[in-house]
Amino acid sequence: MATLDDVRRIADSLPGSEERTTTGGIAWFVRRKPYAWECHPWPSIPDDIRAILATELVVAVKVADRIDGIALVQMEPDVFLRTTTPWSEPKVAFRLAAITADHLAELVTDAWRVQAPKYLRDEFDAVANGAESTEPEV
Incomplete structure (x- = not known):
């Protein structure tokens, strides 16, 4: 079970990432752009989704395209919520307790990539590629 x-x-672990407390909970930003945040049961959210948000920890992340979010909801409707608010689109929200650790890492990292400038993505990739090439050359 994943946690905040x-x-x-x-x-x-992501370059330039900054955590902030907002009126809706905790959120993560890169260069002042949000990429992941704790969801809050705002009155503007549909009643069925608001009931979930009131009882479970739900996190939303930016996605590259609205279709990506729709695909995740269709593939795993017990994990991903169909909608929260129209703000910060495109995004997808998911039940934190239902997400696997690997999928969580992928979602958060991909969301960061959507918002991060190229120089930070390059910095991250350089570190990741350096970590992969720990084998001595022969």
Whole structure:
């Protein structure tokens, strides 16, 4: 079961990532652009989704395209919520307790990539590629 600490750990590993407390909970930003955030049961959210948000920890992340979010909801409707608010589109929200650790890392990292400038993505990729090439050359 994933927690906000897991999101925090992943976000802390991303260059330029910053955590802030907002009126809706915790959110993560890169260069002042939100890429992941804790969802709050705002009155503007449909009643069935608001009931879930009131009882479960739900996180939303930016996605590259609205179709990506729709595809995730269709593939795993028990994990991903069909909608929250029209703000910060495109995005997808998911039940934190239902997401696997690997999928969480992928979602948060991909959301960061959507919002991060190229120089930070390049910095992240350079570190990731350096970590992969730990084998000595022969």
